[in-house]
Amino acid sequence: MSAIKNIRNAAIAYKTLNGLLCVYKPACVSLQQLQNTVITNLCRDLNALPDRPLEKRVEIQGPTNDAMTVKLVTNYADDPLVCGPRYIKEDFRCSWATHLGLFSSGVLLLGINDGTKLTYLINTARLTRAYKVHGQLGKATDTYFWNGKTVEKSSFGHVTREKIDKVIAHMQAAHQKTMFEMSGLHMESQTMFDLASQGLIRPASNKLPVIYGIKCVHFNSPNFTLEIQATNEYDKYLWTLIHDLGVQLKTSAYCTGVQCIRQGKFDLKLALLRKHWQLQYIIQNMDKCRSIMEENSLLLKPKSASLAL
Incomplete structure (x- = not known):
């Protein structure tokens, strides 16, 4: 609480609320609801301070x-x-760096006041995000998610951890191969080697999902969990991956949950839970986010290669 001890009144506290905030978004809570809750709590706590x-x-x-x-x-x-x-919602500007769907949970970056400029930079930099995507075998829905209408049921006793690992290895290889092929360069050329050696190859378009890694981190039939690293992804795209995995395993599968566990250098350890969406914790979290960005000066301007996909 060291940051709070230096705050003598609400005016000083308000001036410190300019930066990036990392929160944990619960499932079934929209971004607008989360944004409104954070701003409402800030107004409440500021108005409670000596004026x-x-x-x-x-x-x-x-x-x-x-x-x-x-x-x-x-x-x-x-x-x-x-x-x-003294302080009302209209006194604050707030935006999120990247979108998380209604049914998704996990790490979410918010910009408060001048921090909205940082969220724009993060969005254009297209930092990679890591997810834990939970699925279940034996059933398919029309939306590929648990709340959809059941359209198919199938047996899954033949599915093992080894078979899942084999299929997702092929899926990862196919994504990486397509990523290189769409660069327009020969796969065995020196130019392609130089491009790949620069780091992660990010697509020039912010609409094309690119997957950098997939692995199975949990399997207890019929439930399983995949850890996926990607950029430009969205929740329905991740649902589709679970459905496609079920098809390749000669059964059916649907997604039961999506959790973002990391965005760039911001992970779950840094994310504030709902009970901590209060002024003192928010100011401390902004200081930690500022330190992370200062330590990783290239975070918003990665030198990794780009492809005009």
Whole structure:
């Protein structure tokens, strides 16, 4: 709470609320709801802090044909009971760096006030994100998610951990091969080697999902969990991957949950839970996010190669 000890009043606290915030988004909570909750909590906590002294007004008293006295008296027009709370939602600007679907949970980066500029930079930099995607074998739905209508049921007793590992290895290889092929360069050329040696190859378009890695981290039939690293992804695309995995395993599968566990250098350890969406924790979290960005000066401007996919 060291950051809070230096705050003498609400005005000083408000000036510190300019930066990046890492929170944990619960499932079935929209980004608009989360944004509204964070801003509402900030307004509540700021208004609870000691405020600046009330303004005074000049009052001239006495008869006009005699010596008059000038006094400073309380200006009730400046009283919060008259003019309303000092801080309201309209005093804040808030935006998110990348979108998380309604049914997805996990790490979410928010920009508060001047931090909205950082969220724009993060969005254009297209940092890789890591997910834990949970699935279940034996059933397929029309949306590929658990809340969809069941369209197919099938047996899954023949599916083993080894078969899942084999299929997802082929899926990862296919994604990486397509990524290189769409560069327009020969796979065995020196130019392609130089391009790949620069680091992760990011697509020039922000609409084309690219998967860098897939692995199975849990299997207890019929439930399983995949860890996926990707960029430009979205929730329905991840649902589709689970469905495609079921097809290649000669059964059916649907997604039961999506959790973002990391975005760039920001992970679950840094993300604030809902109970910590309060002024003191938010200020501390902003300081930690600022330190991470200073330590990784290339975080927003990666030198990795780009492909015009």
